[in-house]
Amino acid sequence: MSRDAIREAWCRVGYGVDFQGPRRVVVRAERGRKGVTLTPVTFAQDALGTGAVAVAMEPRESITQWLEVAFGSRSKALKVLPTVLDIQLPFAIEQCAYEFPILRRTAEGRTRALGVAARFVDLERTLARCAAAGLDPAVCDHEGLALWTQSITEMPGEAAGEGAVRVVAYRGTDRATLVIGAAGEYRSAHAVRLDDAAQVRRLVRAAGGEGVRSIAWWWAGPGAEDKSACASLLDTIGQEWACTVAYHRDPANFLARALATRLVTDGARRCNLRMGRLEHPAVRQARARGMRRAIAVALAGGVVLCGMNLAVSASVRGRGVAFDAAFRTAAVAAAGPVFGAAKGEQAVLIARREVAAQGLAAAPYQQYMDPIVSRVVHTVMEQAALENLIIEVLTVKPEKVVVHGRGRAWESAAPLAKALEAQGYGSTIQREDPLPDATVPFSVTAEARHE
């Protein structure tokens, strides 16, 4: 949270400061579209007050510890992890600033986390040292993690296979730090005396496990510029393993570079131990700004949600009103103002009754408009001429048509029946046995279909 706040608020440009005894190594980092630009600067000339500053907590004043808890849930794990870390610490956790920069779920459904902690007294000491140098760092990073991330960022290097160990050996003017990782993952960081070969071997074996096959030594720090000294140290340390040796470029400002890079970029393994009562005011303000922004967004979201609901409700209501108005207009146009309080299906029933009455009253007019009797008489006459039918009796009314006659063949009356069907009648044919003159008596009865 705090790191994000820093980054969002003002950390496009930041400074990493590495205290080397009385000397300070400073690197300026600027995050741009094409990545991070790193520039070594001299302490005096750069106005450090204008940007964020990160310093490192050395391994002797801080601790990293891998922990595992039986919860797969991140939130549950975060509740339990401080207690587990407390057990591992040699001092009370209430006296410490701590973070869990790595938190991941294992295949077994547990949570594995890297805890980073430093005592407030050590943080205060570091901050006092910074203040004496005219610095007020917003970020107190962990030196081991910084060295590790910078090493694997600059030199991804060897395969992260089982048994492949990377050691980042930082050789400063007043201290040495050994960072050990295996299988591509950070394991531990230690303040060491590099001339104590037995201690180094023990640490490598402890961190890398018994199955250490090969070790990639990466030298960094001002002391790494003396390659012959590094090589002779390694001769005494690394006899029992197959070692490859490499040197990071510009080793003198490696740590400052790492701190500056981590300050302006996001990613895993980032941490800031300056927290709680020691938290930098700018970080606190940035967090407050972030909080305010989050509240504003939430408020705006809530208002938008309410507005959308209002709009949807109004739209539904409006549609209902429009429907009612259209319905009422159609109803009055169909049947006049006869509905009273009737609505919906009830109003349709009333209208249906009214329109049926209108239909009865309008029947003479309908008949006038549609001279069906005349049309049917002509149809019958045309069919009689076409099929050589002899019509004996023809009765036509709008509702019913009856034709008695004789045809030349059994099927002669069928086209007449079909023609009446086409005029909207349902017809039946009755035939009798042929007469001596070979004609077939028939009668076609057709009744109007009501659809």
Add this chain to the structure above:
Amino acid sequence: MNEQRTMTLLTVVAVVVWLIGLGWSVLTFRQLHAAGDQLHRRESALASMRALEAESLHYAAARARVRAESGQLAVPNDLAVAQLPGARTDEARMRRASLGEGWTQLTQDLVFDDVSIAGAMKLADVLESQRPPWRLAAVEIRALPHAPGIGQVAFTVTAIQAEP
């Protein structure tokens, strides 16, 4: 401290607004669900009512057209005498039925014995083609068994006229 209180208050307000929005969304969703069914029923009722409106308008249009064509009616018997000279017809009284709104329907039966059926059909055409027309309301034709083309023809004709 004051700022802390303000932030807390704002957070509470934001949460409350969110909760109101969410609750309202649930209600709106339910309303929409119910309104969907109601809308479907309303659409169905409106479609029925519009069909009835169209039917009513059709009747009104028929009345309007008939009334627009209204005028002096020809006398059916006179037309029959002209079309079927020498035909014997039973004189029948013209029937009148009020249609309301100042309109009357006239109905006349024309019955011809031993008449040319083709001639009778021609008379029917003449009656229908008058302006205003006489419409055939019923027809009955009985052919004579041993006289092709000759028979008894009965027409019922109707017309609509404005009441004097």
